[in-house]
Amino acid sequence: MKKLVLIILIASVFSPSLILAQDVAFGKNKVRYKDFDWSYLQTRHFDIHFYDEAYPTAKFATAVLESSYVEISKELNYLIQRRIPVFIYNSHNDFQQTNIIPSLIPEGTGGFTEVFKNRIVVPFSGSYEDFRHVLHHELTHAVTFDMLYGKALSSLVSRQRLFSMPLWLAEGYAEYSSRHGWDSWSDMVVRDATINGYLAPPWALGGYLAYKEGQAMIKYIADKYGEEKLGDIFRNGKIHLTMNRTLKETIGVNEEEFWKEFSKEMKRRYWPDIAIRKDPEEIAKQLTKARKDGSYYNEKPAFSPEGDRIAIFTDKSDYTEIVLISAADGKVVDHIVKAQRSSDLESLHSYVSGISWSPDGKKIAFVTKSGGKEAIFLYDFSKGKVTYKKRLDYYNILAPAWSPDGEKIAFSALEGNKRDLFLYHINKDQVEQLTDDRYDDIDPSWLPESNQLIFSSDRPHSRNLKIDINQHLYVDSGAFMPGDFEYGYYNLFRIDLINLAVTELDVGPGQNKAPAVSPDGRKVAFISNRNGIDNLYVAFLDSTRYFAVTDIISGVKSLSWSPNGKAIAFSAFNKGAFDIFMLKDIAPVGDDGILTLTDFMLGKYDLLRTQHGHKVLVAHKLEMDSTVNGNVAVEWAGDYEAYTVDSTTWTAIDSSAIDSVTPGADTTSVAADSNLVDKTGIRNGEFVFINQSASDPLESIMIDINDTTGHSREGSTEPASFDSIPLPLPSGEYIIKKYETKFTSDYAGGGFAYDTFFGLQGQSYFVFSDYLGNNQIYIATDLVNTIDQSYIQAYYFYNRHRTNVGFGLFHSKNFYLDNSDHLFSDRFYGVQAFANRPFSTFSRLQLGVSQYFIDREYHDFDDDRENRNSKVTTGELAYVTDNIIWGLTGPVNGRRAKVSLQYGINLFESDDIEFQSIDVDYRKYWHFKKTFSMAFRVAGGASFGNTPKQYFLGGTTNWIGNRTLDAKVYDVKNLYFADVVTPLRGTPYYELSGNRFGLVNWEFRFPMVEYFVMRFPLSLVIANVGGAVFTDIGAAWADNNFKGGTSEEGSRLKDIKTGFGFGMRANLGFILLRYDLAWSTDFRNVSDKPTYSFSFGADF
Incomplete structure (x- = not known):
């Protein structure tokens, strides 16, 4: 639907104006900075598309997708009906250029699944674990879309399309499945929401909380009612259409009853943590006030060398910016740069990157997306601006770290299908690569001598716990794959810049990230989730001693040492937002630095499965004690996920045996016709399928759950069909085929009827595109009897390159009654061509050329006006x-x-229609306290030529019910080529006209009604109603005949009209409704009665 709306809007930009009020077309741009040469390979269920040298990434995706599909199919008891196309972009920058959806993609978007063609679109960030998670997450959407809607065309006219999945169900199940039930980050979010009272009922869930609380809801359903109920929810949704009835039918309780059960369980689970752990503000000084100051994201603190200031990212001002705050009290002392406003600073990558000071404290380094490329910028405090810009041919540049000697900046960046460490030599203007392997190397931190770095990586480490199904050790989902390729399990390493030798550091178990070397070089602070929560730890580099220095309820995300080594600034998740805190007591907490494990880490929330069906864990059978050896605690590792032993999920095999795998044996190659996938076997890029059943070593500690669903599957019993591509080769490699443009339908709708008097009638809409969205065709028809009486539009858009082009043709027949009640008709048809060239996300040049034909016919016998045929060529450059x-x-x-x-x-x-014109429209907006805003607009235009274009002023845009027309509006040149300029409230449409105009609008906007419920006489709920007070001042005149004021009958305005008043705006979800009450004035008199108007659409 978004694509349909976009095409209609684009077409309307270049359509001639009609008599309704118009608004100027603005909007940001999706910029194609590069062209992509796509190829694809096929697996049993997927067409996986990639470009450049991304075959290894695509090959990795084949194993992830096929194995994830097996899990999803089992969870939902469903087999897909059609093949699923997958598109892999090599970086997030490339991903943001996709034409598969027309909307802009925010930096925080990790992937999406498009419903009409069921396309999965994901970027590769450098982390194979993140990539695995996103692929699995998006695949759940593709499977559920297939389950709910089937083929898009048939679903559009069927009742099942009326079931709209609530966000908590769609995203909650996606997180549940892709995280294999639960994970420590979700545990943190739901714990924080439960303790701080912002858990929301399912009917009110939105935003990021819908993902994580939704995941908790799905897990609660699976644990209490059985995992087989998940598929039943989607099946029943197609029948019952509402979530309330669907839950009642599936699990026997409605939404409200379910909410009471769920919220009580969350309180029972998390409230005991209050007695065990601390809020961040209880152990450290809080420097920022998220929510209170309008921010939600205060992150990546970086101490200045003097220790008196801290640089941070914040979203306090709507735009992400870098500010300096006082290390003493957190007050903002300087605003450095703001992103998202110009091509130079399109994005600061604040979610994942960082800030670094020069050793002398005179500059800071940060990363930005600039002109479509990644760049390192240096900001000079003495000059108050960016003084150096280094654009680099790498993607996803992260964590710049300025060396203590001031000569180098270390950073992490994605090149090809791997993320490595690099050095930028500032004086030499050279880049040196430090690591070159497939592991994810991130977060470099310097030792004082500037000859070594500490960094985090998921490369092999002796602390990485292997899967031991007999001891039931929990591991992070996808974090470990035996064989030649381990990934997703992060620990700390040291690299020597002289010989580039990499050695591991022993800082304990868990996911260990974000290292920061102390100023004296003796210690490293880092973040570890070894007790189930991301806490701060400190390790000594000259020994194996390490300990926790925080034990908080939520979680730490980033940190920075003070220059004297006596304090650590850190960001933490707290009450639904991120804040900056200062820890001054850097000492062991807990039991000599060893923290109590969360219930999640103790396995109390886990539901385990075996090949015999659904099982539950008998908690008292599982002993999970920490073993203390001196000051070292052997605690459980990773984001502890439930390890499942199942012939359709994780079947552990000895990696040494992979070499002996041959087709025809119990274990077959990729070419085998098997839906059983082993995610553990990778060697030399070859992914191994397992079709044997293994005994279940967890049987002694499991009890059966009654499973009445059996093992049948809804849907096809055969794999979705291939095209002409053969199966993979015996070596496990794939045949690669070039992508070819093939048009398929995105949308089709309408209906037809035949009447013996009116003949054939009907409306239809069609949108076609190729799978990449580079080619789009839009067709709309409204047939009435014959073609010359019908409405037809057809447009083609080509968006593969940076300059977007298109052309189209249209035809319509309209009948009018003029002010004298004379009937006439216009047959209006023509062709159009257009192009736009975006310079950045924020600016573009657009060109449109049209040829219009207008055949006017007068139908009344007493109307002596002659029929006319007009042919007008127009163009616009903007x-x-x-x-x-x-x-x-x-x-x-x-x-x-x-x-x-x-x-x-x-x-x-x-x-005789011939004109030239120039129009200008400028609008500026200010936001206060995240609640109030002020809008200012100034616009003007002038037209010249034999028949200059007319400007009509008055009224408001999309005024409902107002049809006031001036007789001259029906002239061909005015009906099709004039501009109707609004708002000028307090006056009717067409109050002023001329070939010159000027308009000024001022508006103050404020919240009016936050939440309103009415029970009688209507059941009505209205939320987020806004109010506005406004003043509009406008004038239109002919040529130079303008007189702004007069002293006749007292000083007053003459050719200028002014209106003022107040109004209300309500976002009803499907439409924006506006109500305005306005008075007109000439600054001497005010109208006796106000003009009221209902209208729809966004404020100017």
Whole structure:
């Protein structure tokens, strides 16, 4: 639907104006900085598309997708009906350029699944564990879309499309499945929400909480009612259409009853943590006040060399920015840079990157997306601006770290299908690669001598715990794969810059990340989740001693040492947002630095499965005690996920035996017709399928759950069909085929009827595109009897390159009654061509050329006007800039502007319509306290030529019910080529007209009704109703005949009209409704009665 709306809007930009009020077309741009040469390979169920040298990444995805599909199929008891196309981008920057969906993709988006063609689209970030998780997550959406909607065309006209999955169900199940039930990050979010009272009922869940609380809800259903109920929920949703009835039918309770059960269980689970652990503000000084100051994200603290200031990322001002805060009290002392407003600073990568100071404290280094490339910027405090920009040919540059000698900046970056460490030599302007392997190397931190780095990596480490199904050791989902390739299990390492030798550090078990070397070089602080929560730890580099220095309820995300080594600034998740804290007591906490394991780490939340069906863990049978050896605790590792022993999930085999695998044996190659996948066997890039059943060593500690579902599957019993590509080769490699453009339907709808009097009638809409979205066709028809009486539009758009082009044709027949009640008709048809060239996300140049034909016919016998045929050629060249931030009812921050040149010429010498014009529109928005906003607009235009274009001022955009028309509006040149300029409230449509105009609008917007419930006489709930007070001042005049004021009958305005008043705006979800009450004034008199208007659409 988004694609359909976009195409209609694009077409409307270049359509001639009609008599309804218009608004100027703005909007940001999706920039194609590069062209992609796509290929694809096929597996049993997937067509996996990739480009450049990404075959190894695509091959990795084959194993992940096929094995994940087996798990999802078992969980939902469903087999897909059609093949699933998958598109893999080599970086997030490339991913943001996709045409598969038209909307802009935010930096925090890890992937998406498009519903019409069921396409999975994901970027590769450098972390194979993140990649595995996103692939599995998006695959759950593809499977459930297939389950709910089947083929898009048939579903569009069937009742089942009315079931709209709530976000908590869609994303909750996706997280549940891709995280194999539960994980420590989800545990942190739901714990924080439960303890701080912002858990939301399912009908009110939205945003990120819908993912994590939704995951908890899905797990609760699976644990209490059985995992087989998950598939039943989707099946029953197709029948019962509402979530309330679906839950009642599936698990016997409605939404409200389910919410009471679930919320009580979460309180029972997490409230005891209050007595065991501390909030961050209880152990450290809180420096930022998220939520209170309008921010939600205060991250990546970096101490200045003097220790008096800390640089951080914050979203306090809507745009992500770098600010300096006082290390003493957290007050903002300087605003450095803001992103998301210009091509130089499109993004600061604040979620994953960092900030680093020069040793002398005069500059900071940070990473930005600039002009489509990754760049390292240096900001000079003495000059108050960025003084150095180094654009690099790498992707996903992270964690810049300025060396103590001031000569180098270390960073992590993605090149090809691997993320490695690099050095940028500032004076030499050279980049040196430090690591070159398939492991994910991140977070470099310097030792004082500038000759060694400590970093985090998922390369093999002796602390990485192997899977031992007899002892039931928990491991992170996907974090370990025996054989030649381990990934996803992060620990700390040291690299020597002289010989590039990498050695591991023993800092204890767990996922160990974000190292920061102390100023004296003796210690390293880092983040570890070894007790189930991301806490701060400190390890001594000259020994094996390490200990926890925090034991908080939520979790730590980033850290920085003070220059004297006596304090650590860190960011922590707290009450639903991230804040900066200062820890001054750096000493062991817990039991001599050993922390109590969370219940999740103790396995109390886990539901385990065997090949015999569903099982539950008997908690008292599982003993999980920490073994203390001196000051070292052997604690359980990773984001402890439930390890499942199942012939359709993880079947552990000895990696040494993989060499002996041959087709025809019990273990077969990829080419085997088997749906049993072993995720553990990888050697030399070859993924191994397992079709044998293993005994279950967990049987003694498991009890059966009654399983009445059996092992049948809904859906096809045969694999989705291949095209002509053969199966994989015996070596396990795949045949690669070039992508070819093939059009398929995105949307189709409408209906037809035949009447003996009116003949054939009907409406239809069709949208076609190729799988990459580079080619789009839009067709709309409204047939009435014959073709010459019908409405037809057909447009083609080509978006593969940076410059987007398109062309189309249209035809319509409209009948009108003029002010004298004379009937006439216009047959309006023509062709159009257009192109736009984006310079960045925020600015573009657009060009449109049209040829219009207008055949006017007068139908009344007493109407002596002659029929006429007009042929007019028009063109427009416009420059558009837009960096605004949207609120609920309109823009709230930023600015947007448009300057356009238009012309109309008589190429066929059939009419006298000929004009030139220039129009300017500038708008600026200010946001206060994340609640109030002010909007200012100034616009003007002038037209010249034999028949200059007319500007009509008055009224408001999309005024419901107002049809006031001036007789001259029906003139061909005005009906199709004039501009209707709004708002000028307090006046009717067409109050002013001329070939010159000026308009100024000012509006103050504020919240009015946060939540309103009415029970009688109607059941009505209205939320987030906004209010506004406004003033509009406008004028339109002919040529130079303008007189702004007069002293006749007292000083007053003459050609200028002014309106003022107040209004309300309500976002009803499917439409924005506006109500305005306005008075007109000439600054001497005010109208006796106000003008009221209901209208729809966003505020200007």
